[in-house]
Structure formats: C-alpha cells, structure tokens
Amino acid sequence: MSTATAVPASGLRQFAVLAARNLRQARAGRSVGLTVVFPLTFFAGFMVVFQRLMSDYGIAYEQFLPPAIVVQTTALVAMSACYLIAGDARSGLISRYRTLPMSAVVVPAARLVVDAARAAVAVAVILVAAVLVGFRFTAGAARAAGFVLLAVGFAVVLAAGCAALGLGARDPEQVYSALTLPYLVLTTVSTAFVPVDAFPGWLQPVVEVSPFSAQVDALRALSTEGADERVWPALVWLLVLGLLFGAAAARSFRRSR
Amino acid sequence: MSQQLIQVSDLRRSFGATAAVDGVSFEVAAGEVVGLLGPNGAGKTTTIHCLTTLLKPDSGTARVAGFDVVAQGAEVRRSIAVTGQFAALDELLTGRENLVLFGRLLGLGRQAAAARADELVDRFDLGEVAGKAVRTYSGGLRRRLDLAASLVVDRPVLILDEPTTGLDPRSRRALWEVVRELRDGGTAVLLTTQYLEEADQLAGRVLLIDHGRVAAEGTPDELKRQLGGAVCEVRIEDPRARAVAASQLRAAFEGLTEDEDVLRLAAGSGTLTEVVRRLESAGVEADDVTVRRPTLDEVFLSLTGSDDTEKADAAGAGR
16 A cells, blocks of 8 residues: 555644534534524523513513523533533544544544534524513623623533543433433522522522522623623633633543543 | 564553453564454453553553553554544544545645545445445444544554454455555554454464463464364264264273264364274264364363363363
C-alpha cells in the first residue's frame, strides 16, 4: 500500500471535523424537535391550569413562566448531550478516539459547541411560543441578548457535566433515565414555577441556593428591568460549574481506568 | 535482532479481585507478527487495552515504539494503529465518509484524506458499499471498514484485537494478506485471536494466554509439537463391540480414553493403519475412524490443566 504520512493534526482541525460530524448527527436525529416538544407541552399545560390562579396572586404568569420553560429546555438539551455521547461510547467510537493522538478537550468541546447551537435554536422556539401568549422583553435588546446568551451558557455548562457522565457510561438509555430524577428535582425545587415563599419554610433555603433558581431569577431579571444583583448569582454559578464540569468532561475522556 | 517495537514486562492489571493480566511479558520486533491466542476472558483484550493507553496497568511496564504507555501516552498514540474488538465506526456516516473522517482527524488534508479513502475502499473491496451508511452494513463489512479505518495513516505498530471474528473466509484471507504486507514493510503487528488456524497462518510467534498468564510460547510449529500432534478417534455405537475394541487397542496403545461412544488415543505415524488392522482382526466394525488435529479447547486444557478432568485427560492422551 502506498504511504500516507500524516503530520500530527492540529487540535483545532480535529475540533472542526468532529463538530461538523456532531452537527450532522443532531440534524439527522431531529434532536432539537425532540428537546422542545416536552417543554412546549408543559408550557401550554401550565398556562392553561395556572394562569388565572396566579393572576389572583398578582403574578403575570405569561411573563413569569417562560424563563422557567427556557431553563427546562436547556436542561433537556444537556441531558440529550449525555445520551448522544454515551451512544458514541457504546458504539466504540469514543474508544477509538482515545487511541488516536487527540487532546482530551477536543471530543468534549466538539460536543459542546453543537449543544450550544442546539440550545440556541431550542430557546428561540420557546421564546417565539412565549411571545405568542404575551411574554415580552421589556428592557431592550441588550438585555434580551443577555437572556439568550445566559440561557445557552447554562445549557453548555450542564451539557459538559452530562457529557462527563455520558463518556463513562455504557448504556445511553440507562444514563439518560438516571438523569431524569435530578432534572425533575432541580427544576421543581426552585423558583421556576412558583415564587420561593410558596415553598414550606424548611425548604426555602434549599430553593434559594439552587443554581436553577439563580438561573431562572437571572433570566427573569434580564427579560424585565430587574436588578443586576439578580443576575450575578447565575454568572457565578455558570463560572464555577463551567470549570468543574469542563474539567470533569476532559478528565472523563482521557481517563486511564 | 531488529528493533523491539513492543516491550511488555511483567504486566499486571486487576479488576477488583480478578487478576485479568497477571504477569505477562513479551516483545514484538519490527517486521514481526506476534499472536496472543487464548479463550474469552484470558486477558488478551486487557493486555491490548494497556498497550493502547485505554487502561492503566497496576504494575509492570509496557513500552510501544520505545514510549512508556503510562508516562508517554500521547507519543504512544502517535505510534499505533488499533482495531478493537468491536467495529468502532460512525453509524451515521457512509463507509467512505468514515475513512475521510479518520484521515482528517489523523492530520491528512482534505484532498489527501479523500485520496486515501478511495485507495482503502479499493484495497478492502468496499467499492459497492462505500457510499452507504455504515448502519446498513453487515458484521463482516464493518470489520473490514474498521480495519481500513485503522490503516488510514502508516504507523510503526499495528494492534489488532480479534480482527477476523465474524468475517467470512474470503474477507479473512484478504485481511491476512494485508497484515502480511504490512509485516513485510516492517510494521510490528500484535494480534489476538481465538483461532489456532489464524495464529498458524499469520504469527511468527504465538503466546498462549490463560488466566492472565503466558501458558506457552513459541512458533506455531513448536507449540503443535508440544501439544503432541493429532488425535485418533474411533466411534463405535454398539457398547459390546466398543468394549472389545477398547481392550484390543489398549494392548497396542497407551493412554486410550473413552468419551461416551468414542475411543480416543494419540496419533503418530502409522497409528491409523494399526488401529484399522486391530479392529479388523477383532472383527469389530467401527462407525467412524478419524485422525484430527487437537482442537483449541484441547490445546488449552492440555497446557493449562482444567476443572474438567475428563476432557483434560482426553487432551493429555495426545502427548
């Protein structure tokens, strides 16, 4: 056979090649469609059931609920990242990548950049639906852009954690369903669907420190003229979890078991 | 002696209380094919995983192309081509796209990757299916494409984990041909297999692996001699006739064993003629008389001892 002598591939090229492949996988799997169906259904259901009740308490639910649905959606995007990368691990593809000269960050990074794109599309779909029922960005374009960026950032950070789990998993279905429980707990035990004072007293501190509460509160603040102090906790969480989960994902790839 | 490209010394790796690899040592030189032969669970794949940096050894050392697999993993990965036990391909892409993908990941430019993919498609006779998605491929096709994918760039060391499991005879031969070519070009090849024939065909040296240890080592011919060569089996369904035959044959041969309706003994030159002559003179008509090579099962049982003493005895009779 003729020789094919390769120069070591740059990490950037490997990243681009794998990102293109992951994008194709996302489109072939219609993964955005699947990620938004559940939140949209949820959105419609909650609006029908609770809008009038909440307005009795002085809460404009069409303004209150969409940031929660956005958080729910970004969490689902992250969970599907786990599913997709665990599928690659099961097929042996990840093992092959591990035997190739590749930096540990390439595979997770190529996963996350596509997850960011998926999250952006999913968030856009939710926002269109929200605007249709009366949701408005009342604080201008800059804060609206901040809203989308924060939402996508949250999706990427969670996806990094999920990818770390998925890389070590053998069974995509199993690890995905294992994530359902923390997902349900974290989204419900937060300020996503009701304000903090609706929780029993002993649970309120938990609700207040939850990163999901921080995220929802920040999104609400960005969609209105909310105080900047309500945005900072979410950014701190984003940074801390980003470093933690990012390192975990790289470690999980280049793990010598 | 040419350059040793794989050097494994007292390699050990446990999973919990189970020692999967329990003190394995061997070397593979440039231009040499070494076969690790053994049953499932013998420790072959664990050894391969240590050499390909997928697993960290508990103790012992392993060097590939001169690089330590623990301390210099990145350099090792730049020196090896690997085909794992299960075809590691992108189901979503076509066969050709897979080859281009791996070429690009390994540093080939767009055009070079495409040219190399076409070349490998020809070499591995994948022309008809190269444009179809891999998820539509049969097991044999996947294995072929998988091997092609690991050969996208030239590496001094080729590591194959059961490369022909699930392949049809024609594909198996084609793969052997490729391995021989690479060997002749100076590649060091390490392969695992469950098939004695494959080790026989390809490997200059064979290590029999059992329970994480090297049970025997040598050229295929040396090992076969050690195993005592062929086995003669006489099948007689009628128990009375079988008893007569057994006593007749015991008078002439040592180590005769009975296994249901089969009498078994070690076969040397002239054994078959002698057996037939003795059966005729005793007036016994055998249902079947055969001389065959020991099976891989018997090879292992004879070399490693076994829980199953009856079978071990039968194999031991081959000595």
